[in-house]
Amino acid sequence: MQAQYAQNNPAMMQNYSAQQIASQQRMYQMQIQNQALQFQSPNAPAAGRPMVGGVNAINNPQAAAMRHLHQSMAKPSNPESFLRGLQRFMMARGQQLDLNPIVSGRPIHLMQLYAAVMRLGGSKKLTAMNGWPTLAQQLQFPAMQYPTAAQEIRDVYLRNLAAYEQVWLSSQQKHVDPAQMGIQRPGDPSTIPQPMAPNKTMPQSFDLPPQLQAVTQPSLPQPNNVHSMPVNGFSMASQGKPIPKQQRPLGHQHRSSLSRPPEAASPNGQMAQFPPDVSVSGEKQSSPISARKPGVDFVSYRQPLEDPFKPTILPESAFHGPIVIDEAFQIGEEVMRLKPTVPTFGELGVIDIHALTMSIKSGIHAEMRVALDTLAQISSEPAVQLSLDNCEDLVETLVDCAEDQLDLLADNAAEVSDVMLLPSYEEIVRGCRQEMEMLLDVPEFGSLDYELDRAVDRLICITTLLRNFSFAESNFSLLSMPHVVKFMATVVRYLGTRNMLLRTHQNTLDFMKDAVIYLSNIAHTIHLPGKEEALSLLHFLLSFAPTPPSMGPDGIMFAPYDPSIHRYLPAAVDTLAKLLARDDPNRMYLKSIFSQENPLSPPNDLLTRSFAMSIAPIPEQTKGNVIALADVRKPFLMQGLLSAEILAGIADNELALLIATHLDHSGMAQRARAAEADLYCTAQSATVR
Known part of the structure; x- marks a missing residue:
């Protein structure tokens, strides 16, 4: 037939x-x-060698391709292919890519940067551990030579490679290792991975090797009623049975099943007919082959987390709760140090003293602030000594400006007494401690309280300038002028008669420290303008004396000197000794004050307190070796004994006898004689030399 x-x-x-x-x-x-x-x-298997568990590599080429892609993303080996893949990735995301970034004037390769970051654990780990300087050091950018290289490298990476790394990390989290999928039950159709549509290829966002691109080409699905084309070219109809395990080399079969020929011929010479539900054009993906058989155990590869989430909890603090004060303090210190409020002395350049003087005279707040800040920088510079003789009327301008601020403060402070009641130095220090432990109200900008606070700032800045200028001997004559001394005495009088003249205890302490150092430096050149100024300065100096007061219910009490508390007592004693040792009118004014004290106060109160402050430097017997302490306090002790001797000559016979009796009973007279003998021996040895 x-x-x-x-x-x-x-x-x-x-x-x-x-x-x-x-x-x-x-x-x-x-x-x-x-x-x-x-x-x-x-990575191909040897020809003719059967692959045990190799169903994963044959039936799931997409997983192998993605694994190769992830390896190439984690450890790039070809710079050109890496840059091409990165460029395509950024173009797909609609972002710009800088292929030739510059860091500190030097080019850096993106592949080298990416490999170095991944080797150190990724960008997030570097940011958390502050490892960008280490990375810059590894990339030959020393911190001493390139201080901004670490920040520039971080910016380059975040701009060009951070998204690329994030995609790779996301794919690593979602991707299941194909090696784990090789343990499958033979004959179970449910374990066969689902192929993609024939014309729908895997997205090629990155450059792959040619052989990997060939592997990633998907094959047609094999339904149960579709004739498949094996290697020998003849069709074989599957009857819904499990796929038998092949004994021939699987690699050869895999190569023949990767791509379909243009015409799938049947034995009768006609094209193979596909059912309507199979998409040949690739418009939609084919469905799974078949569900697993009933009665067959299903192996799940999803494992629960072994270690539960353990939150990191900071240890409780007994002082500030969960707030880490040490870290916040360091940050605040850095902000205060780096905040560009006032230029340094080296940044000022040429300084025009006349222009600064005119800025202070203008009364404009911004001009005054700039001028005062500039003068403060000049006066605090140890290498520069400003001579006020060559500065025209700078001192007069500063004093006039300070008096304007003082009038504004005095008008807005309540007067509490006609008699001067100046708080002691120890009370002011305790008030400062309380202010540091509480929250202070910040006044609204432009309000009266705001203007008063700024007036205090300007006043204290001027007193600080006078103190700094007083260290130069050439400025003694100008700073001891009567109008400067009157200004200081007026501030002291307002402090004793007004309630919180300088707004806070901290401001009051700043003024007291500036004023006592200023007076100690120039007291030997001061001619007191009048008795009122002498009384104000005497009350001011006595505020530094040790407390409690020397006149008590049990008689005269002399409080000891504590160097850790009475830090400015030496300057006060030095000022008192210089004022008393000065010729008239200084001694005349002070003697008149001691003889005509207020009848409401205890008798001879000012004289007794002055004498107690003068002998306070004498060491106590309980504090150790008297001679050794006297040798340490020698300059301070000499000035104290000098003022005590002058005050003893001013006192009347009754008071002098009372003081001498107390000194003998307390042993202070003996210690004073020992200290005086030591000072005498020291003076004699200095004369012999």
Whole structure:
């Protein structure tokens, strides 16, 4: 019958033979090409060697491709392919890519930067551990030579490579290692991965090797009722049975199943017919092959987290709760240090003293602030000594400005007494401690309280300038002028008669420290303008004396000197000694004050307190070796004994006898004589030399 059919249809038989030969030739060529591609791939299995558990590599080429892609993203080896892939990735996201970034004037390669960051654990870990300076050091950017290189490298990475790294980390979290999928039950169709549509290829956002691109080409799904084309070119209909395990080399079969020939020929020479539900054009993805059989155990590869989440809890603090004060304090110190409020002396350049003087005279707050800040920088510079003789009327301008601020403060402070009641130094220090432990109200900008606070700032700045200028001997004559001394005495009088003249205890303490140092430096050149100024300065100096007061219910009491508390007592004693040792009118004014004290106060109160302050430097017997302490306090002790001697000559006979009796009973007279003998021996040895 076949011969008869061939005789009747010779042309058809000839056409059939030609088609069959052409189909076999095409299949043979495809086998040769796939075999050559597999031999070129470094990860391909050896030909003729069966792959145990290799169903994963054959039936799931997309997983192998993604694994190769992730490896290439984590450890790039080809700079050109890495840059091309990175460029495509950034173009797909609509972002710009700088292929030639510059860090501190030097180019840096993106692949080198990416590899270095991934080697150190990623950008998030570097940011958390502050590891960007270490990375810059590894990339040959020393911190001493390139101080901003670490920040620039971080900016370059965040701008060009951070998104690329994030995608890779996300894919690592979602990706299941294909090696774990190799343990599958043979004969179970549910374990066969679902292939993609024939014309729908895997997104190529990154450059892959040619052999990997060939592997990633998906194959057609194999439904149960579809004829599949094996290697030999003949069709075989599957009847819904499990796929038998192949004994021949699987790598060869895998190569033949990767891509479909243009025409899937059937034995009768016609094209293979596909059912309507299978999409050949690739418009939609094929469905899974079949569900697993009932009664077969399902193996789940999802494992629960072994370690539960353990939150990090800071240890409780007995002082500030969960707030880490030490870290906040360091940050605040850095902010205060780096905040550019006032330029340093080296940044000022040429300084025009006349222009600064005119700025203070203008009364404009901004001009006054700039001028005072500049003068404060000049006066605090140890290498520069400003001579006020060459500064025209700078001192007069400063005093006039300070008096304007003082009038504003005095008008807005309540007067509490006509008699001067100046708080002691110890009370002011205790008030400062209380202010530091409480929250202070910040006044609103432009309000009266705000203007008063700024007036206090300007006043204290001027007193600080006078103190700094008083260390230069060439400025003694100008700073001891009567109008400067009157200004200081007026501030002291307002402090004793007004309630919180300088707004806070901290401001009051700042003024007291500036004023006592200023007076100690120039007291030997001061001529007191009047008795009122002498009384104000005497009350001011006595505020530094040790407390309690010397006159008590049990008689005269002399409080000891504590260097850790009475830090400015030496300057006060030095000022008192210089004022008493000065010729008239200083001694005349002070003697008049001691003889005409207020009848409401205890008798000889000022004189007794002055004498107690003068002998306070004498060491106590309980504090150790008297001679050693006297040697340490020698300058302070000399000035104290000098003022005590002058005051003893001013006192009347009754008071002098009372004081001498107390000194003998307390042993202070003996200690004073020992200290005086030590000072005398020291003076004699200095004379011999």
